[in-house]
Amino acid sequence: MLGNLYIDTQAGPMSKKLRNTSMWVLAALLGLLAANCSKPVPGEKEMLGKIKGKASLRLADGSTISQPGTDEYSPYLVKLSDGYLALVFGSNQGGLHDLYVAKSTTAFDGEFLPFFNTPQKITSGIGAGSKISFAAKASGTNVVVYVNYTGISSATVDPTNPGSSSLSPITNNTATVGHTIIGISGDGNKLFSTDGSGIGHSFDPGGANVTPFGYGMDNATSATQVRQENSGYEDAIIGVFYGSTFAAAGQQYFGPIFDLDTSLAFSGLSITSMSTFNADSAANDLVLFSAFDFFDGFTEDLYVITSHTSKDLWDSAGFLGLDFSAALAPPPDHWFDMFAPATSCPNLGFSMTPWSAICTAIGDSSTGSYDGTEAGEFDGSTSNMTILGQDPGNFFTIAAWVNITSVTACSTSCVIVANSGLGASTDGFRLYVDATGAVNFETGNGTLSLAISTPGGLISDVTWNHVMISVDRLSGLATLYVNGFEEGTTNAIRTDFNTNATLTFGAPDGGANPITGLMDEIKIYNFPVDATLAQLIYYE
Structure with a gap:
């Protein structure tokens, strides 16, 4: 599945589909060999083996947004009202953990991901000692971020001048007690969270109540909505459960996304978060994720799945798909x-x-x-x-x-x-x-x-x-x-x-x-x- 992530151009067409299974197996074997036997060019976070989807998130000079030796995690990609894209992610690039935003250099053409300007720190006031839990959505030409910081706070951010933003507590006082942000709904109106017992919830940050999502989100570490046009459900999600993927809708749990989990394992990746880029057409929605790379520096990096849309992933959940039919156990170290x-x-x-x-x-x-x-x-x-x-x-x-x-x-x-x-x-x-x-x-x-x-x-x-x-x-x-x-x-x-x-x-x-x-x-x-x-x- 993930063997299709890298395209020679900046990013491949969103409609890219499954390749022949036998070719997937060959790619997997070659990927493992290359990942263990080759080294990247110094100063370059390039592809090793069968997967390096971070090649789809690049700066104007062609280098990847994920940097050597640091962690970049929890990517949120949104389209602004002026047609440009904004990428929000967490990182410890400055030593401590902060949130960063990068605006695309050109407007999105509906097919290929553009290059991005150099990421800038959103505020100078977080500086956390560990990973930050947050979510982001578009608001006109700005981005709104919701952060687990002194409870749950929010800020409206101008991607061209993000340092001027400041965090303020959200209105929903119920959610600020013991809740950890794990995602956001497709329309940006509801945050997804888990409480201290791992129970999944959704809530309006400007409201007063917190509603249990249903069994399907319990104990998730990350969740992103799959639009109804792609899933047939109003409350469909895919997400991460401690290094494995899952699909659910309210009380219904549909199981892991076997193809994705298997491809991640063959690629030496341990997934940590997922989010969805809602394109102009639901059929073109893309999934982004972050993962630890065990083949390349043990750091956390940002990836885009360009081989499968959000709908493709949803449709493959809970059963053994084409890729899995050829799956092998990972080779032991x-x-x-x-x-x-x-x-x-x-x-x-x-x-x-x-x-x-x-x-x-x-x-x-x-x-x-x-x-x-x-x-x-x-x-x-x-x-x-x-x-x-x-x-x-x-x-x-x-x-x-x-x-x-x-x-x-x-x-x-x-x-x-x-x-x-x-x-x-x-x-x-x-x-x-x-x-x-x-x-x-x-x-x-x-x-x-x-x-x-x-x-x-x-x-x-x-x-x-x-x-x-x-x-x-x-x-x-x-x-x-x-x-x-x-x-x-x-x-x-x-x-x-x-x-x-x-x-x-x-x-x-x-x-x-x-x-x-x-x-x-x-x-x-x-x-x-x-x-x-x-x-x-x-x-x-």
Whole structure:
């Protein structure tokens, strides 16, 4: 899907449609190779591999609006009454987080996105230490921004002189208490938000009430309306749920946009926000998004989907489309397949800097794995696999097939992987199975701890199970998957646990509470995964 994002011209025609599936597969494979093996020209944020839609948002000199080494996020593209476009986004280009606006150099011709003037800071009074939640709409030749700043405030901004604007509290006092802005309606009259419990709402910033949107928006981190002409619903939205996309209408949840999620994963992108550019014709509405790029500097950048319209994305939600039919699991950065572990533990992963592992006292089970191949035998005493001196960082996923001889023998825990010793508050993390058959992920900073657990009974004796933990440490997000299904998720793990310590599989650091049984196909990814990718990895 996203392989069509880059066009040699400034941006491609909005009517661009799906390409042949076989070509998509080829593009995906070439994209992964290029993304891992090539480097951008110094000073240039250009395309690597199959996707760099930020090439569609360019300055007058041809450079991209997304800059090297900084985060640009939550793009809102609106058409002004004079025919020009204005792009509003958040960034930490100045060190702290502020809002920026860039006006196009020419009027929009209805087909190709124009170039933009140099972005200017909207006000000098925000300077936040973290990302800003906001939304934007057009108002004549100006832009109105709504910002989570001292409650919720708004400002009317002249794109040619944005520094003269000032923020004032909105009229709707109900919404200012505990609500986080996640989007705006197509006509700009309603803001979308979530409250402290994650419940989705919509409200008129100039009104007095806040109305629950319906189950479909709950726990969303970003949402944008799909016009009724494109969806058949008055309240249709597509959006982001912690790195995965979704489509909904009020109480109806239609599921993820599989094609988009899969293409993002192949491109090494973790999506953070979505918005819609409402064109003169609903049939030409475009979707913009921001995403962390794990292949290019781990920064957040701005993108435009020029291969699919808003309607295309809506129509593809909730079922496996053409692109997904050829989808493959993402290649692991580090992969230990437990082939002859008594001899060595080779890393078969795709990282350009592979991690070395040391296997200690792990036996060979020649045909005992879940797929009839070899697996590693852990004796419950001295067996372990260690990876020294490597840091998985703020974003990672660890997956493994495990077969525990006796779950009830895990009186405290049977550790799958840890980078610390036992103890809830011990600095580091621990992924383990307890005596109830629940999977647990525990984080501590040396003083305090936070953990996530699945229901009990998921892991049983002498049975192969696929266990996976997906982590976004910066946001405190963690999701546990067992046999391809999400069994536990939280946004409240520690954000300060140590990641730079020895990784030990089959036992914690120090050797207590080891696993007795088998392990196979240990894989480490340098990005968190969503439900779609979890299924692909499980069925691989």
